[in-house]
Amino acid sequence: MVKVAPSVLSANFAELKKDLDSIQKYGADWIHYDVMDGHFVPNISFGYSILADVKKVSDLYLDVHLMISDPKKYVDEFIKAGADLITFHIEAMESEEKTRELIEYIHQHNKHVGISIKPATPVSTIEKYLNDLDLVLVMSVEPGFGGQSFQDMAIAKIKELKDKRQDAHYLIEVDGGINDQTGKLCKDAGADVLVAGSYVFNADNRQAAIDSLK
């Protein structure tokens, strides 16, 4: 069954514990935590100290999506704060060597590693890393903001990643504009994890929203 990872970007931070408790109660599998630095993307969200607070009050698996220009510089802080999975963007990496070093570094700290690709980045860009990854995050919107519309080209990338998986073990996660309809398209294409921010947190009935994605 597909995993549902509500993005706390759309949560109410003045009532964060209440929001986290509600999604856990309604069957969310992971918490998706969007980190934005105002440089890699034109928006600023939150950093590692809030992640440490989230860790204290939730048992859910913490899926950290780093939309930052220098992931290596901050990775220790996110590891210490309790991330279970750290996903960085291939577009932020300057070389294959640095990319391989970062994958290895995160694994040495017993955390899962993912790489994310923006809508314009082809799967071929990350092909050489696929056997070493726990997850590939396909962006179905331009990273930076919640509440955007799903871009269909993500479907072909999900299928391509599924076809290429063979002996590799990575999960395929899709992020941006997910609702019951776009979520179904992604599931049918082979997605393992659906990130949904506004669709879950802005729903009048969060239970129904999460159920509709499963």
Ligand SMILES: O=C(CO)[C@H](O)[C@H](O)COP(=O)(O)O
């Ligand atoms: O990474 C992201 C944006 O860069 C968010 O995870 C994503 O946009 C989720 O929000 P929504 O479901 O509202 O599109």
Ligand SMILES: [Co+2]
């Ligand atoms: Co995200």
